[in-house]
Amino acid sequence: MFTKYLDHYEVGETWVSRGRTITEADIVHFAGLSGDWFPLHTDKEYAAKTPFQERIAHGLLVLSVASGLYQFGVGIVIALYGMENVRFTNPTFIGDTIHLENKVLSVEEKPGDRGVVTVLQEIKKQTGELVCTCTLKIMVKKAALVEVE
Amino acid sequence: MFTKYLDHYEVGETWVSRGRTITEADIVHFAGLSGDWFPLHTDKEYAAKTPFQERIAHGLLVLSVASGLYQFGVGIVIALYGMENVRFTNPTFIGDTIHLENKVLSVEEKPGDRGVVTVLQEIKKQTGELVCTCTLKIMVKKAALVEVE
């Protein structure tokens, strides 16, 4: 996914990523990196009294880890353009392993050498449960008429 | 922001956060935490040849740091419900200092003890430039009729 030029995506094509286990260390790192120490993520005693019963990963940690499960083609991907309809539908607990299931929703040419690929990104865990869904817009290059260099 | 119950937000009210400087260390951490080593973020030589001319922060790093600039009231905030219309409008460079400028867009009651506050979240840097805009939906508690802790 995102290792090919705009011209080579087809609406409806799908892609599944490798997985990554969300560890206690990841949650601690993310709290430290973001500065978000909300006790649902960082206080075991507090979390035990919530409906979740244990600490859960930050939603943005889940999204961030997801972003690292892609391969972004160097010379192909230009930028993360935007996200739509981000919803966190189930908690990710310590020890859960997440992966991506994507589907191409649209391929839009833009003026010049680029365009936008829009994909439905579903983040699921080892049980098949959906933990986050969103629409991701990535700006990529068109295949050059003649690839020089 | 997000330190008060649902009932106490008013549509149109605004809030400005403290700032935080995005350092080279933050970008290195985020690459390591997310697994996203795209060379625009991690290769000085590569970045020098792009229109940005230097390394830029990952979009999700900017969003993650933004999430840590809030104060989330314990016993008040329930969850990050979702995000809409996330757009990255300008690059954040090493040494830029970002802060939030928020405006309440809507306050919706939900059945039971909760509701959703929707805010326009603008992430700006020290120059006033907008680097990211999005709509954030946070689920918070209603004020209890009688606060018994």
Add this chain to the structure above:
Amino acid sequence: MFTKYLDHYEVGETWVSRGRTITEADIVHFAGLSGDWFPLHTDKEYAAKTPFQERIAHGLLVLSVASGLYQFGVGIVIALYGMENVRFTNPTFIGDTIHLENKVLSVEEKPGDRGVVTVLQEIKKQTGELVCTCTLKIMVKKAALVEVE
């Protein structure tokens, strides 16, 4: 605590913080940040043969995490002035959750726009056990006669 001007503290007033769980990752980080790899903190086999029977958190990790459980008012707090009588009275194990219980001991005016608030800081864990006690001196601003800006 420490979100108000010098004039607004009263001797004897108390404050209790949120909690934070000390994880194995925190101990590993602190060893890496401080450079203190004493095996009581970092070698499970060694620790098993000590009276503690397992790895314990560094005393300065406990103090450092405690410092992050405060809210330091921007424009109010000037500096950490000093600490007295720091004693580590019980070990903090991996998985323990610590919080602060503070009491104001004195409020001293200094010449000019500032003064020193001295608090007894007790760090306790979920069981109520005291793990560290100290006297903390924080330099804060006096309330201005007229708050401009």
Add this chain to the structure above:
Amino acid sequence: MFTKYLDHYEVGETWVSRGRTITEADIVHFAGLSGDWFPLHTDKEYAAKTPFQERIAHGLLVLSVASGLYQFGVGIVIALYGMENVRFTNPTFIGDTIHLENKVLSVEEKPGDRGVVTVLQEIKKQTGELVCTCTLKIMVKKAALVEVE
């Protein structure tokens, strides 16, 4: 320092440590580990308007780095017993290199196999300026009559 048994310290003996440079990354790490994001440490724009004119290291970061400049003898050191008279006397800026200059103040036998060495710990930077002074109490073992094992 702290690589020998109680019996082998003499009041008045001194010791100088190697140095370590405090980097921007160290301050970012410490903010993330402790949760203390006070803008004097993490916001370049804010710090520029204070008397310090730039970001300074957290006092507890300085103390923590200092603790890693010791060599703690395995089988000799039992615990950090306590600290007294901790004072932060000058700011540590990004790029400053700190080291320790210590002097033994007292050597006290305790019942059983141990005792307490009290040292004056002065943390200085490359310019010779004192950044932190404190009295440190370390519990160490007595030399066994006959060293078996």
Add this chain to the structure above:
Amino acid sequence: MFTKYLDHYEVGETWVSRGRTITEADIVHFAGLSGDWFPLHTDKEYAAKTPFQERIAHGLLVLSVASGLYQFGVGIVIALYGMENVRFTNPTFIGDTIHLENKVLSVEEKPGDRGVVTVLQEIKKQTGELVCTCTLKIMVKKAALVEVE
């Protein structure tokens, strides 16, 4: 490199990786992760008096970063089997950007489903200087006669 089965390597084939800039934060992290605080890597004042005149990256940091510049095919790569003739030929300074230039030296079948690909791995910086050379042995799978699964 290392995204294909044993059968598909040819002696003499070459491969060049993307680059990654070695930052001060990377050196600080590696000191913290490895526990190697030798002052040539962590003390600016000390380093200034050595022939290198500034801090240099740890040799094992350079090798570790190099290992992350590969793509290891999931279902293809079995293990890092070994390294030979590791030599550090030039210092890597803060801000240098390193990449890999590899050449396949041999392809050996082993009994069963696997074999060993031996490559000459040269780590070079943006100037073309060689900073580390070694021979790397990676165990990979043979292409199955019929690829099922």
Add this chain to the structure above:
Amino acid sequence: MFTKYLDHYEVGETWVSRGRTITEADIVHFAGLSGDWFPLHTDKEYAAKTPFQERIAHGLLVLSVASGLYQFGVGIVIALYGMENVRFTNPTFIGDTIHLENKVLSVEEKPGDRGVVTVLQEIKKQTGELVCTCTLKIMVKKAALVEVE
């Protein structure tokens, strides 16, 4: 080991280090620092289906942690010169504690003020199992005729 001048090593002398427990956090850090996210190290579900049945430490993490178990004498050690015959002979799992068992293989004078000490470095875990063996070449100073420093 490596705290004395070239002249003071004898072929055949041995040395055993303290230990360090390899934690899940160490593996997560190393993946983040190196960029090597191979799922055998970072995906619990994937690892469960391999012959190892659980996540294992990266070989270079094991070597890096080993490098931090030495004491490198300041003013004595000049550089890590090279490594030979690095072989990873058994997996290191989360929770294993490793230490070094070294033997001096040769002591070679070089022109000028230096020479190379070659040691067999065996990394073993708490069970006595060998996890990595290699030959390490460290460049150290000769004892000066008269130590004037």
